[in-house]
Amino acid sequence: xxPVQSPQAVILREGEDAxxxxxxxxxxxxxxxxxxxxxxxxxxxxxxxxxxxxxxxDKISASFNEKKQQxxxxxxxxxxxxxxxxxxxxxxxxxxSYGKLTFGQGTILTVHP
Amino acid sequence: xxxxxxxxKHLITATGQRVTLRCSPRSGDLSVxxxxxxxxxxxxxxxxxxxxxxxxxxxxLERFSAQQxxxxxSELNLSSLELGDSALYFCASSVLGRGGQETxxxxxxxRLLVL
Numbered sequence: 001x002x003p004v005q006s007p008q009a010v011i012l013r014e015g016e017d018a019x020x021x022x023x024x025x026x027x028x029x030x031x032x033x034x035x036x037x038x039x040x041x042x043x044x045x046x047x048x049x050x051x052x053x054x055x056x057x058d059k060i061s062a063s064f065n066e067k068k069q070q071x072x073x074x075x076x077x078x079x080x081x082x083x084x085x086x087x088x089x090x091x092x093x094x095x096x097s098y099g100k101l102t103f104g105q106g107t108i109l110t111v112h113p
Numbered sequence: 114x115x116x117x118x119x120x121x122k123h124l125i126t127a128t129g130q131r132v133t134l135r136c137s138p139r140s141g142d143l144s145v146x147x148x149x150x151x152x153x154x155x156x157x158x159x160x161x162x163x164x165x166x167x168x169x170x171x172x173x174l175e176r177f178s179a180q181q182x183x184x185x186x187s188e189l190n191l192s193s194l195e196l197g198d199s200a201l202y203f204c205a206s207s208v209l210g211r212g213g214q215e216t217x218x219x220x221x222x223x224r225l226l227v228l
Contacts, residue, residue: 032216040221041221089156100158100161100169100171103155106155
C-alpha cells in the first residue's frame, strides 16, 4: 500500500523552511527520501531505519517516528536548487517485503528567488 | 552521475511490439532494481535481482520479464506492448541487495513511448 505524502505541493521563497510528511498504514522498517528534478532520475537524500532516528545533511534533515509510522523531511533556509519533487519510499517490516520500496505520490517543491 | 547506465535513453515503438531495456549497475554493486514511473501510477517497483538471481517481485506484469547476467548487467523485456506501458523506466543498483536498508542509486532512465 502506497504511503501518503503531504502536502502535495509547496511554494517557497528562498530562505524559507518547509516540512514534507510521509505516512504509512503499515509497520515500517525503513524510510528513504529522494528528490527528483523534472526529466531526471531520483537522487538519494537519506535513509532512516526503525528506532525513531533523526538524520541531517546540510540544511535538510528528517525524522522517523516508528510508533506513528510517519517520517518528516525538514528543509531549512531553502535554496533554488531545492526545487523538485520529493518522494518518500518505504520498506515494510516483515520478510516478504524484503527488497521492495513503495513510493509515495510525491510532493512538488518550488523555490522562488 | 550515479554510475548506473541505462540504454537506450528514448524508445518509440508501436502497440504489440517487444522491446528490451538495458541497465549496467555501478561498479561493485551486485543488486539491480527496476522501477516504472508514469503520471498516473507514480514510481512503482517492478523487480529486483541480486547476483543473477531474482530476489523480490513487485507490480510487474506477466508481459514483462527481466534477467541479470553474469557480468551483472540487467535487461528488462517488455512484450505485447500497450499504450499504457508508456512510461519512464528506471534501473537502480545497490551493493548487497538488502532492499530498503541500502542506498539505491538510480540510472538516468529510459523513456518509452508506445504509439
